[in-house]
Amino acid sequence: MLFNSFVFIFAFLPLTLVGFFVLSRISPGCGATWLAFTSIVFYGAWDIRYVPLLIGSAAFNFAAAKGIVYFVTCGRRREIGHVFLAVTIAANLALLGYFKYGGFFLENIDHLLGRPFADPRIILPLGISFFTFTQIAYLVDAWKGRANERNLIHYVLFVTYFPHLIAGPILHHSEMMPQFRIPATYRFDLEKFTTGLCIFSIGLFKKVVLADGIAKFVAPVFDSAERGIAVSLPDAWGGALAYTFQLYFDFSGYCDMAIGLSFLIGIALPLNFDSPYKATSIIAFWRRWHMTLSRFLRDYLYIPLGGNRHGSVRRYANLFATMTIGGLWHGAGWTFVAWGALHGAYLWINHAWSTTARTTRIDLTSVPPPVRSAVAWLTTFLAVVVGWVLFRAHTIAGASDVLAGMTGLHGIAPGLSRPGAVWGWCTALGAIALLLPNTQEIMHRHLSGITRPTTIRSSPLALVFRRSVPWAAAIATMLGAGLIGLPQPTSFLYFNF
Amino acid sequence: MTVKGRDLTPKRFITLTVMLMLAIVVGVCVLPHSRHLRFASLQEPTVVKLGWLYERIHDDPTPIDIIFIGSSHTVFGVDSAEVERRARLLIGQDVHVVNFAVQHLGRDVPWLLAREAIEARNVKLLVVEVTEDESRALHPAFASLADPSDLIDAPLLINPSYFSELAELPSRQISLFLRTMLPGAFDAAPGFNPIQYRGAHWDDTWAQEGSIVAPIHPVVPRITSPSATKMENERVHWARLTSNKLSLPSSLSWLEWRANLQYIDRIVALARRHGVALRVLYLPSYHSATHPTQVAVYEKLGLMWYPPPELLADRLLWNDVNHLNYYGSLVLASWLAKCIAKEHIPGAQLAWHSFQ
Numbered sequence: 001m002l003f004n005s006f007v008f009i010f011a012f013l014p015l016t017l018v019g020f021f022v023l024s025r026i027s028p029g030c031g032a033t034w035l036a037f038t039s040i041v042f043y044g045a046w047d048i049r050y051v052p053l054l055i056g057s058a059a060f061n062f063a064a065a066k067g068i069v070y071f072v073t074c075g076r077r078r079e080i081g082h083v084f085l086a087v088t089i090a091a092n093l094a095l096l097g098y099f100k101y102g103g104f105f106l107e108n109i110d111h112l113l114g115r116p117f118a119d120p121r122i123i124l125p126l127g128i129s130f131f132t133f134t135q136i137a138y139l140v141d142a143w144k145g146r147a148n149e150r151n152l153i154h155y156v157l158f159v160t161y162f163p164h165l166i167a168g169p170i171l172h173h174s175e176m177m178p179q180f181r182i183p184a185t186y187r188f189d190l191e192k193f194t195t196g197l198c199i200f201s202i203g204l205f206k207k208v209v210l211a212d213g214i215a216k217f218v219a220p221v222f223d224s225a226e227r228g229i230a231v232s233l234p235d236a237w238g239g240a241l242a243y244t245f246q247l248y249f250d251f252s253g254y255c256d257m258a259i260g261l262s263f264l265i266g267i268a269l270p271l272n273f274d275s276p277y278k279a280t281s282i283i284a285f286w287r288r289w290h291m292t293l294s295r296f297l298r299d300y301l302y303i304p305l306g307g308n309r310h311g312s313v314r315r316y317a318n319l320f321a322t323m324t325i326g327g328l329w330h331g332a333g334w335t336f337v338a339w340g341a342l343h344g345a346y347l348w349i350n351h352a353w354s355t356t357a358r359t360t361r362i363d364l365t366s367v368p369p370p371v372r373s374a375v376a377w378l379t380t381f382l383a384v385v386v387g388w389v390l391f392r393a394h395t396i397a398g399a400s401d402v403l404a405g406m407t408g409l410h411g412i413a414p415g416l417s418r419p420g421a422v423w424g425w426c427t428a429l430g431a432i433a434l435l436l437p438n439t440q441e442i443m444h445r446h447l448s449g450i451t452r453p454t455t456i457r458s459s460p461l462a463l464v465f466r467r468s469v470p471w472a473a474a475i476a477t478m479l480g481a482g483l484i485g486l487p488q489p490t491s492f493l494y495f496n497f
Numbered sequence: 498m499t500v501k502g503r504d505l506t507p508k509r510f511i512t513l514t515v516m517l518m519l520a521i522v523v524g525v526c527v528l529p530h531s532r533h534l535r536f537a538s539l540q541e542p543t544v545v546k547l548g549w550l551y552e553r554i555h556d557d558p559t560p561i562d563i564i565f566i567g568s569s570h571t572v573f574g575v576d577s578a579e580v581e582r583r584a585r586l587l588i589g590q591d592v593h594v595v596n597f598a599v600q601h602l603g604r605d606v607p608w609l610l611a612r613e614a615i616e617a618r619n620v621k622l623l624v625v626e627v628t629e630d631e632s633r634a635l636h637p638a639f640a641s642l643a644d645p646s647d648l649i650d651a652p653l654l655i656n657p658s659y660f661s662e663l664a665e666l667p668s669r670q671i672s673l674f675l676r677t678m679l680p681g682a683f684d685a686a687p688g689f690n691p692i693q694y695r696g697a698h699w700d701d702t703w704a705q706e707g708s709i710v711a712p713i714h715p716v717v718p719r720i721t722s723p724s725a726t727k728m729e730n731e732r733v734h735w736a737r738l739t740s741n742k743l744s745l746p747s748s749l750s751w752l753e754w755r756a757n758l759q760y761i762d763r764i765v766a767l768a769r770r771h772g773v774a775l776r777v778l779y780l781p782s783y784h785s786a787t788h789p790t791q792v793a794v795y796e797k798l799g800l801m802w803y804p805p806p807e808l809l810a811d812r813l814l815w816n817d818v819n820h821l822n823y824y825g826s827l828v829l830a831s832w833l834a835k836c837i838a839k840e841h842i843p844g845a846q847l848a849w850h851s852f853q
Contacts (some may be wrong), residue, residue, distance in 0.1 A: 006664055054843040197514070197532040421682065467504035469513065476517030483518070484525060 003257045008488055012042065012319050016162075017264060023295045024186035024289075031186045032153050035265070039162040043126070046166075047308055050125040057095065058159040061135040062152055064088040065142040072143055089136055096132045099124055104453030105333030110462040127166045129329060131159050137300055138173045147173050154180040164256040167251070169272040170292040179267050189266050195446040198465060201475050202439050203256025204482030210429055211250035212485065218392070218423045224416075226394055233412045236405030236469040238422035239354035243392045245429040248277065251290070256439050268447070275438045277430075279385070280376035282346040282356075285384060297326050316351070320344035330391070335399055339390040437463050460484055522667050526645050530673035533688055535642065538673070542705065542741045543600035544638045545573075547610075549699050551825040553595060554614050556689040561618045562847050563594045563837065566607035566764075567626025569781040571598035571717065573705075574653045576830050578698040583834030588841050596699065597645045598626060602758035603636030605651065609643060611764055621773045622837070622849045625764060625798070630739065630790050631754040631783045652756040689830045702826035719816045731818035732784055756796065765798050774849035775799035776836070783815045802836050804829060 001008050016038040024031030044051040068088070071081030138158075141147035149155045157174045179185050221239025225231050231239070252273040262269045276289035286294050302322040308315040320341065327340015356362070364372060386403065391401035404410060416422075440447060443465050465471055505513065515652070533555070537548030552563070563584075565575050593750030597610045608623070614620055633655070640648065640662035648663050676683040699706060704716045730737040745753045768775045777795045779802065787806070789795060806824065808814060821829060842848045 006661070190507040190511075194510055197511065411539040420528070467507065467510040469505070472505070472510055473517055476521060478516045479514070480518040480521035480525075484671060485520065487665040487668050 001042055003254065003261070004204060004482070004486060009483075009486070012038070012045075013261070013264075016318050020265060021186075021188045028183055028186040029153065032151075032157055032180060035162075036153055036157040036160055036466070039157065039160040039165060040495055042162040043160065043165055046126050047123075053095075053125055053128075054160060055156070056133065057092075057131060057135065058156045060140060061088065061092070061159075062149070062155045064091075065139055065147065066140060066350060069145075069148045070143045076362075081143060085139060088139055092132050092136055092139075096128055099128055101332045111480045124437075130168050130170055131165065133296055133300075133329075134171050134173075137170075137296060140300055141173065147177075149173065150178055151180075163261040163265075164269060167258075168292060169258065169270050170296050171270070172292075172295075175270055176267070185266050187266070191446070192263050192266050194467065195443060196260045197430075197470075197479075198260070198446075198452060199263060199439060199443060200257050200260030201306050201479035201482065202442075203253045203260055204242075204255060205256075205478035206249045206253030208253075208485035209409075209478075210432070211246050211253055212488075214242050214246050214249075214425045214429055217425065218246055220416050222392055222398060222402065223395075225405070226398040228397075228401070230410035231402055231403060231405035232410050233300055233408045233420055234414045235416045236402050236410070238416075238419060238426065239388050240385050240402060240406060241426045241430075242422055244277075244388050245426060245433060247388060248273075248433060249429065253432075271440055273435070273438065274440070276431045277381060278377070279380050280329055280373055281380055282343065282350045282383060285380055286343075286347070293326065293329075297322050301325060302494075312355070317347050319347050319351070323347060333391050333394075335390050338396060338399075339387050342387050342390060346387075504827055510807060525671050525674075527666040528674035530670065530672045530677040531688065534677055534686070535673055537686055538676070539638055539641055543569075546599055546699050546701075546706070547638070547642065549695050550599075550610060551613070551692055552689055553699075554588065554617050556691075557694070557697060560591075560593045561614055561620055562592050563622040563624065564614055564620055565594070565595045565624045565626065566610065566611050567598040567778070568602050568628070568778065569598070569600040569820060570628060570782075571596060571626040571778070572600055572701050573816065574702065574780055574826050574829050575833065576702040576826045577699055578700060579702075579827060579830035580833050580837070581698075583831055584837045587626060587834055587838035588847075590847065592837070592847055593697070594837075595697070599636075601636050601638070602628075602632035602634075603634055603639065604757040604764070605639040606636035606642060608760045608764050608767070609639070609647065610816075612767055612828050615767055616775055620771070621847050622771050622776065623764070623768050624776045624778050624802075625761070626778050627781050627789050627791075627795050629786050631757050631794075633754060633757070635756055636762075641669065645670070652759045655752060656756045659749070665669050702821075703823050718823065719820075722813045722815055722822055725812060726785065728812050728815065728818060732782070735782060735818055741797075750758070754791070761794075761798065776840075776849075778802045778804075778833075780804065781809065782819045783812065784810050800840070802833075804832060808832070 001012060003009075016035070017032045019038065020031050023034045040051060040055065043054055064084070068081050068085050071077045071084055074081075138147055139150075151160070154177060157180060158171065158173060161171070161176070164171055218239055221231055221235055222243070224235075236431040247273045255272040259269045259271070270292050272290060272292050274291065276285050279285035279288050302318055305312055305318040305321060307318060321344070323344030324337060324340040327338070327343070330336045330339070357364075386406075389402050389406070390396075390399045393402060401410075442463055445464060445466075504510075505762060528572075533548075533551055534621050536551035539545065539547050553559075563580075565577070575596045575598065577594040577596040584592045584594065597607070597614060599606060599610070611623060615623070635651075635656060635658060640653070640658070643651075643662075645666055648666055651659055651662070653659055680687045702719065704718050722728070744750070765775065767773075776799050779795075781789070787803070792801075795801060804819075808821075808825065808828055811825075814821055814828055816822035816825070838848075840849050842850060
């Protein structure tokens with residue numbers, strides 16, 4: 001079931017909300033149970049065969065966390081707890097590995113052997129990367145003594161909570177469990193409901209109108225490249241930029257919808273985007289793009305690997321490994337590995353440049369700040385666009401072909417139809433992404449209780465949401481445009497990851 | 498409504514937002530557009546004929562005296578040019594026949610097409626195809642083709658696509674509006690093009706036709722017939738499918754085909770309102786029942802035309818179990834021309850008896 005579908009908006013969501021607030025009047029436990037139940041129904045609507053997998057994973061990890069807490073709190077058995085943690089994390093990774101990377105592994109064996117080794121068709125259960133990572137973080141924190149949820153329903157709800165289940169944001173138990181415990185969550189709050197409706201409308205508009213609007217210009221370019229058709233310079237740039245904006249508006253639109261839906265219920269989800277294309281360095285980009293994934297990778301991979309505590313060489317190696325694994329998390333394919341490694345290299349260069357500039361005291365003060373910012377922004381943006389080519393392509397050869405086209409190796413004559421439309425869309429969406437405030441900047445006065453991985457700035461263009469007539473018109477327009485586009489629903493790009 | 502810079506209450510804000518949103522959606526639904534573009538925008542092979550049909554009605558001055566409406570049985574079975582030629586010989590004066598049938602079951606689109614033709618042209622005889630059973634499903638192209646008022650006025654019982662078709666309306670209207678206003682930006686055909694016009698007849702009996710935008714390749718002449726074994730297997734398969742259909746209890750049978758029967762009522766009312774004679778052509782599958790299940794309903798509409806049994810039973814005249822081949826269409830054309838001529842009222846004007 002897609003957020004951008006009639007059945008979700010006009011059937012599932014109203015039923016879930018009404019059921020939740022009515023049952024919460026009986027007791028918060030009833031409300032939480034209903035929400036967990038409807039979340040499982042939401043998941044089962046995609047493929048009921050994987051519901052046992054989701055429930056089994058949640059039940060296993062809840063029990064495993066209990067075991068870890070038991071061993072850790074028993075003084076001398078802490079080592080056993082450590083082993084137990086390692087085993088349970090391995091079990092989670094094995095499950096993820098089987099479903100997500102089994103086919104990829106077998107395909108590569110086939111490639112090496114030059115003959116079919118086994119049938120690699122394994123269907124990837126929706127959201128498995130998200131609920132696995134969420135629970136691994138919980139297990140690690142249980143071992144560290146930071147998590148010990150006693151309420152099974154709350155735990156199941158934390159894992160299955162439908163606004164985040166399919167494509168994030170990646171929740172942290174410390175953000176969610178306290179909200180499930182407080183009685184105020186289970187009372188209807190019209191202020192939050194209004195905020196939720198506005199954020200959902202903005203997200204729906206970003207997905208249905210902006211992302212889906214520009215999507216039609218992406219596939220022809222990348223499909224041509226995959227078929228070995230040379231893509232010219234304007235076509236390649238048009239396709240790469242179109243995908244750059246499609247991905248941003250698609251995923252950030254999804255996250256806005258998820259945050260908005262959760263606000264309708266009265267539960268705040270963490271922010272996941274902060275105008276990443278405004279970043280003037282790759283380090284800043286990763287503080288603004290898929291922030292909950294960056295946080296997870298930092299806290300549960302980069303820091304355990306040693307972080308920056310063992311010298312610069314080890315730090316760079318850790319960065320590179322973290323980003324490469326982050327790339328592989330997005331999908332089982334060499335293009336994702338290459339994309340992650342490329343961003344690892346970018347971060348290397350970024351950190352090395354910062355260190356060099358600091359230690360050698362390179363003086364850039366003669367360069368006017370706006371020029372410095374513009375060069376930094378352009379360099380960062382181009383690096384990100386090049387990365388997205390690897391991310392979007394199905395094969396390294398296809399990505400190479402588009403990249404070759406972007407350098408002009410395949411000529412400069414446009415080959416695909418309607419080049420004007422592509423550049424018109426790219427200009428419009430670029431202006432929105434770069435010049436306008438983002439959702440949380442617009443809504444910042446109303447985001448009480450929301451987890452802020454970064455400080456929310458106020459809107460630079462004084463586009464601050466108020467419950468006024470003009471804003472009602474603006475939200476109505478976005479909601480109306482989103483609903484008008486619903487009859488042709490398209491899946492979210494991050495559903496694949 | 499914003500008093501002294503203070504915010505609206507959440508309740509007022511939500512009410513206002515929802516009302517404005519509804520106003521926008523309704524406003525979009527009444528956006529004007531080219532009706533020609535609406536018909537011509539359907540490019541799927543099964544309905545690509547609709548663009549030509551619009552042009553035949555509104556842009557081609559050739560008279561339209563007799564129209565056939567129905568499903569693929571008529572699409573592939575009735576060669577309008579051949580029927581016209583033979584009828585002209587028998588009647589002894591000019592007569593113009595057009596095959597308005599489009600593929601897929603469902604009476605809603607045939608009703609729309611009949612209305613489009615009858616209200617714009619001086620149609621004299623309307624021939625409505627019926628098969629063994631009335632369909633429960635309505636036509637999938639209705640949402641793309643109907644006026645907004647037709648979508649609202651569509652039967653609710655039993656019409657599972659009523660709300661989804663209404664939901665598609667705003668998106669369709671805005672798309673057609675933009676394509677009408679900016680045809681260059683959307684590669685939309687601006688209107689009737691006499692050079693690309695297919696002429697007074699669209700014939701799928703020899704081979705299914707495509708459009709310039711969506712040509713059908715390869716062209717497969719419909720001159721073959723399946724082997725006796727294959728035909729029999731297909732026939733048994735179709736018979737089993739039909740008999741395995743879950744049906745409502747007999748007390749509720751009126752509900753089962755209600756949506757399509759309502760459109761039949763509308764077709765009849767339309768014909769009577771414009772003084773168009775109506776005939777019901779029984780065009781079932783190969784070796785099928787001699788009479789339709791709802792014969793009692795159809796006989797009230799107009800005189801029934803039952804094709805000769807040898808046509809329905811001769812395998813060599815069929816391309817598959819549901820559709821005549823080219824030779825079958827010639828036999829049918831000859832017989833249809835005789836029906837048309839036999840019931841024609843002699844005189845200076847073309848006319849057929851109305852049937853009450």
